[in-house]
Amino acid sequence: MPSLRRNSLAEQATEAIIDLIEDKQLRDGDALPATAELAEMLDVSVPVIREAIAGLAAIGLLKRQQGRESTVSIPDSSHMSRLLKLRAAGTEVEDERLQEFREIVEVGNASLAAGHRSDADLEALDEAMQQLRSVRTTEELHAADVAFHAAVARATANDLCELTLEALEPLLWRLRRRVWGGWVAAGGGLDTIVEAHSTILEAIRSGDASGAARAMTDHLAQARTGLETALDAGAERDELTA
Incomplete structure (x- = not known):
């Protein structure tokens, strides 16, 4: 997965996470890689990944739970x-x-x-x-x-x-x-x-x-x-x- 070095990193990270879900064929309830791991994969900071995850959770594509990795959620x-x-x-x-x-x-x-x-x-x-x-x-x-x-x-x-x-x-x-x-x-x-x-x-x-x-x-x-x-x-x- 290519590094993200352009403007609007959170938006680009969001698209990259969606691509990751599609590429790995993750299903409802499947866990995403850890936040730190995603940050390393995309060559961005942890706060950028957190912002991207928050945005995806807001539209129903991810679920966040305290102390656990985010999981995929299929929007209804x-x-x-x-x-x-x-x-x-x-x-x-x-x-x-x-x-x-x-x-x-x-x-x-x-x-x-x-x-x-x-x-x-x-x-x-x-x-x-x-x-x-x-x-x-x-x-x-x-x-x-x-x-x-x-x-x-x-x-x-x-x-x-x-x-x-x-x-x-x-x-x-x-x-x-x-x-x-x-x-x-x-x-x-x-x-x-x-x-x-x-x-x-x-x-x-x-x-x-x-x-x-x-x-x-x-x-x-x-x-x-x-x-x-x-x-x-x-x-x-x-x-x-x-």
Whole structure:
């Protein structure tokens, strides 16, 4: 590993440690070399290594324990979620942009799910559909909706799809409430939402990738209608309507 002799040594050390993790194929819970050993390997001071390790721990890639060497930690959706929330807050991401991104993610998820769903995935989707059909409050509606779309993401058999949707959920929860208020204000009801989810499920069940993508697109068009109405009228209704 080459010595680091340029500016921003802590940043360079950070990248070098990440490269080390990849090169040695370290997994969750594996220990890094000792701080002094890393400093010698990279030809930098111990404080530089400590700063790099602190930065990697802050983003969830390492865990630090008192009196022990740092260990590798695989970031999960909570780490990505915090980054997305900070990004959204720092740049004032508009709900329209969030809806656009959701459409890209969820339509792709539906298409992949149709090609990779297992019996266990279909059972989870059926359970989520039962929850949707029995909701009585908006909180139950949003929870059932989250469960359904999470089950679609799991059915893709692609960890990145599931990770991305999980990370988006805190932002999507806010969006869902706004969309529902607009949907009700536009004259929409629960039955059509439930039917849209059922159509998605049946396309996934039958292995129809293009049909699943189309059904998800149609469902998210409902969400877009609700969002546009909410933006136009400031709708904030919460009650369920048949």
